[in-house]
Amino acid sequence: MSDIAGWIAPVATMIAAMMTAANLGARVTGWGFVVFTLGSVCWSIVGLSTGQTNLVATNIFLTLVNFVGIWRWLGRQRAYEDGGQSAKSKSRRAAVPSLFTATGIAGMTARDVQGDDVGKAVEALIECETGVVSYVVVATGGLGGIAEELRSVPRDQITFGCDQLDLGLSRRAFDALPPLPAGDWPANVSDQRPQGKSAENIRVAST
Known part of the structure; x- marks a missing residue:
């Protein structure tokens, strides 16, 4: 288990870093935090199996931070983007001036x-x-x-x-x-x- 986690942890962290750094919208950023969470959980497993208490404590904290990121980007920010996109699409079909955010x-x-x-x-x-x-x-x-x-x-x-x-x-x-x-x-x-x-x-x- 720890061997598998040892491989998943760095790969997930690198992929998540690219997803969030790319700034490709709320959904991509939000899923980047999901992948970050996978990475932090795997790092915690590695820390527990090797007795690295500092690694475990750090990644428990990062997991909580990642949950905030998921809520922020897949929850609130995604709703903002969807709302703006909805108004934009509806304005093109209605007898009103076309809108964009x-x-x-x-x-x-x-x-x-x-x-x-x-x-x-x-x-x-x-x-x-x-x-x-x-x-x-x-x-x-x-x-x-x-x-x-x-x-x-x-x-x-x-x-x-x-x-x-x-x-x-x-x-x-x-x-x-x-x-x-x-x-x-x-x-x-x-x-x-x-x-x-x-x-x-x-x-x-x-x-």
Whole structure:
């Protein structure tokens, strides 16, 4: 029994770590905590069979933490996602404006005026007083977030679709927007206009 647990424990822990780190939604993250629980139980068995009291105590605590993660992601957060998805689906079939969740903006594909993918939205900045989107930050390049570049696209250059963002910019005009410094985004998108170019010049470049 302990030999089998000794093999399952590290494999389950590694798989669970990848599932939770990938951030692929509430269900995947929640099941990642289920796999984490399997791993912590197996580590506890290994600890009991080898007399490692510290290993047992640590993994009993981690098992409790994993139960919290299961409740958080497979319970509450999954219900939030399902509720948002339900409203989104119903709005497409009803005689009302189509809806999408604000959290759904992150991860949306951004496309240029030719319909080609230029990157993915990572965040939308919203004005407190009006609730209007000021600009959207779009990530391009990199692998798994490594060496990617972030650019801010003003609201007047974005058409929100239910599944993607259509930019009123050509790829060349988008690339002309200066990359955002890491951890230092502008208060106003006009701060990030290319030097020597006005908003009107960007519009011309996009056509």
